[in-house]
Amino acid sequence: MAEDIFDYSADVLVVGTGAAGFSAAITAATEGASVIMFERNDGIGGTTGASGGTAWIPNNASLRAQGAEDPRDDALRYMCRMAYPQYYCADHPTLGLPERAYELIETFYDNGYKAIDYLREAGALDLTADRVAPDPDRPIVLPSGSIVKSFPDYGAALAEEKVAHGRHVSPTPGTASMIEQLAAGAEKHGIEVRTEHQAVALLRNEAGEVVGLELHNRTLTRLAHAHKAVIFASGGYAHNAELVRKNLPGRVFGSCSTLGAQGDFVRIGIEADAQFANMHNAWWKQVPVEASLDSPSPPGIWVPWGDAMIQVNRYGQRVVNEKLPYHDRGQIHSVYDPSRREYPNLVLFMIYDDAVASSESMEGMRRPVPMPDDDADYVIRGDNWQDLATRIDEHLEALGEVVGGVRLDASFSENLAATIERFDGFAETGKDLDFGRGESVFDRAWNGPNRAGSPNPTMAPFATEGPYYCIIVGAATLDTNGGPVINSRAQVLGTDGEPIPGLYGAGNCIASPAGNGYWGPGATIGLALTYGHLAGRSAVAEPAKTI
Ligand SMILES: Cc1cc2nc3c(=O)[nH]c(=O)nc-3n(C[C@H](O)[C@H](O)[C@H](O)COP(=O)(O)OP(=O)(O)OC[C@H]3O[C@@H](n4cnc5c(N)ncnc54)[C@H](O)[C@@H]3O)c2cc1C
Known part of the structure; x- marks a missing residue:
């Protein structure tokens, strides 16, 4: 491949403009990389843009600032019990989970609060915790007009639950919505965003490393060169009727996800010989x-x-x-x-x-x-x-x-x-x-x-x-949450168990670290922000690749 065949060129290419994509892009740019984001819709935001913008982050700073503690062992037990009830075993070194599944949950605990602190310091996202001690005299009025008493974790009744309130963070009162904050942050960090650009295939060099993307831009085919890595953050497959029929149990009557949730990374992941997991799961309602x-x-x-x-x-x-x-x-x-x-x-x-x-x-x-x-x-x-x-x-x-x-x-x-x-x-x-x-x-x-x-x-x-x-x-x-498997650096793994060089994933397009669990309000975005951040960090550390 010669450099002049490319329409776009950057250190890191990010596919998708939701929570996972922006977190990845802003992190990579803050670490010094040039970044281009691609979005298949004609506007940014994906399902994140329609969401309440809340993120579930254990041990977050504002929970700690309220004097509460969220010790690692307690949080891991709660998350593992919720994610994999079929394996959970309290006395086992990995709580009964397969090692890789346990590692992804550990990584989330260890990095979730750091990821949102990082995004705050990058001037891209300002989130505050729900009250650790709910106040019966001060119910919470939601934008929809609904009034709730508090936002406890969804498994609050389990014996493994030790911190029922306060892991849920949302845009600090007086700030913009999550997606508006992230989009402004991306602009501040000089990130180029291209809408109506659908990633349709990976470009790989002779060594098999991922070095770019083929994209559809309306009637045109475009090529983009990634010097270091490509990060997929393209949401699930909830609006791909065939994938839904083939993978989800029972019968499904729609999804509130973006219509862009077409499962493009399923097809692209299969072509790349990625490992898949969690395909039968979704964020249900x-x-x-x-x-x-x-x-x-x-x-x-x-x-x-x-x-x-x-x-x-x-x-x-x-x-x-x-x-x-x-x-x-x-x-x-x-x-x-x-x-x-x-x-x-x-x-x-x-x-x-x-x-x-x-x-x-x-x-x-x-x-x-x-x-x-x-x-x-x-x-x-x-x-x-x-x-x-x-x-x-x-x-x-x-x-x-x-x-x-x-x-x-x-x-x-x-x-x-x-x-x-x-x-x-x-x-x-x-x-x-x-x-x-x-x-x-x-x-x-x-x-x-x-x-x-x-x-x-x-x-x-x-x-x-x-x-x-x-x-x-x-x-x-809300969307599906199965897809290619990642490791704790957010690298996509091949069927041989090894990372596919230069390929990363985060958010609803990958096999969710939460397995079958929905830990509490914001669990999907909490994971998307955290693994997006890790993908951005790891991508920048990649060596430059020849094309
Ligand atoms: C009404 C509602 C409220 C919700 N509230 C919350 C909440 O408060 N907290 C929470 O945790 N979760 C909530 N959810 C779920 C949450 O919004 C999603 O799970 C989360 O935002 C997904 O983030 P993501 O970055 O993985 O994907 P998305 O935000 O969906 O972003 C993926 C983007 O990738 C684009 N894309 C797809 N394929 C391609 C391609 N080939 N090329 C280029 N672009 C592509 C899509 O068009 C999309 O814009 C809510 C959902 C809804 C509908």
């Missing part, structure tokens, strides 16, 4: 299935709203603590029943009474339950229980293939009556003997308004008369 007919990004059900509210399957049975965090609850849909040889929870029915529907409150995560004066096509109304069941089944019939032909079982109405009676009993005593709803600090923190005198604010008995309401809900993703 639930959505109204019928809203997914109108949009590839239907509104998320972060925590199902309402106290006289349950989710049941097509047999009229509750299957989950409805107040669990979105990621954990979203996975209930892909549970396989070997006796029935089906996915009985493929879609669930979120049922609530008129007291919930007609409440004006914005406490808790109300959406997508509409305000009393608003209509939503995905809300089914029945005058009484029988009427509701009839209407739900009509909607299922109309959905047909979209829900895999699921219909209510003949036992639905009888079972639902028994389920409601049992739930009402739990609400009276305040104890959910089936799923422990309301026992975790998380369940209560994101819950809606308290009814006076309720022994458990997450539950209330259903009204004895209708109308009743239902939203048909199914699994969806």
Whole structure:
């Protein structure tokens, strides 16, 4: 290859302009490298730009400044237990995890707080911790209008959890959004950003080292030369229907990720002979299935709203603590029943009474339950229980293939009556003997308004008369988080276990160090910033390569 064939040339090329990409680019530029970022969309930001901009970072500086401690051993136990419950073993030297998986989590603990301190010092990102001690008199108002009591970790109820609050950091009040801060930081460090440039292939020299990219820029093909390294930070594959069908379990009804999440790094990684992992995982949530007919990004059900509210399957049975965090609850849909040889929870029915529907409150995560004066096509109304069941089944019939032909079982109405009676009993005593709803600090923190005198604010008995309401809900993703495997320097590993020279990855495009876990609010961006930073640092230390 001759230098004059290239349209662009820099020490480090970064693919993607989300949290991972900006963290990598700003770090590399701060360390003295010339950097160009490429983005396939016509604007920057990716899913990060649509996000709340919060990052989960253990042992962060503002947590420590509030006098709290987050010792390494405690944090590692919590993260490993959440990430790999199938391997976790408290007495084992790597807590039962495969060595590489353990090392990636250790690396995150050791470098996460350093990464955000570094970005702050580089003048690119100013984040502050949530309150370590939540204040019941000062609830938190979110930009959406929702009001939550605090932001505990998502596994706050586990024995391994020692620091339930304060690992979550977000843009310091009065500063710009995360993506605006990062974009301004990149500009300050002289980083060139090229939108409408989709990386489609790696360029490799005779030694097999990665030395550049082939890109599509509208109708043109462009070539870019990387003197040192290429860093992929291109998000997941949530909007690539074929990859979703091939890899994710159950059935998926959309994603709130950027439409740029097309899984380009899956194809490019396969061509580069990279190792893959975590392809069956995602950052999960639930959505109204019928809203997914109108949009590839239907509104998320972060925590199902309402106290006289349950989710049941097509047999009229509750299957989950409805107040669990979105990621954990979203996975209930892909549970396989070997006796029935089906996915009985493929879609669930979120049922609530008129007291919930007609409440004006914005406490808790109300959406997508509409305000009393608003209509939503995905809300089914029945005058009484029988009427509701009839209407739900009509909607299922109309959905047909979209829900895999699921219909209510003949036992639905009888079972639902028994389920409601049992739930009402739990609400009276305040104890959910089936799923422990309301026992975790998380369940209560994101819950809606308290009814006076309720022994458990997450539950209330259903009204004895209708109308009743239902939203048909199914699994969806914030994005996927499987892909090529990296090591603790963020180098992409080949199938031979060795780093592919000059190739790095971070964020949702790689096999997530979190495995199946979602540690707390901001876990995805915390990892993206940290491994982006490590990729940027390591890339600068690479030797220059011949082309
Ligand atoms: C509404 C909402 C709220 C959320 N809130 C939070 C939160 O507060 N905290 C949290 O941790 N997570 C949150 N998430 C999830 C979080 O936003 C993402 O997991 C995270 O931002 C992903 O960062 P990333 O850098 O890996 O990818 P992205 O931010 O998606 O950036 C990847 C970029 O790469 C581009 N790209 C893809 N392929 C190519 C290619 N071939 N060439 C060039 N460019 C390419 C994409 O177009 C995209 O712009 C939220 C998500 C949503 C939708």
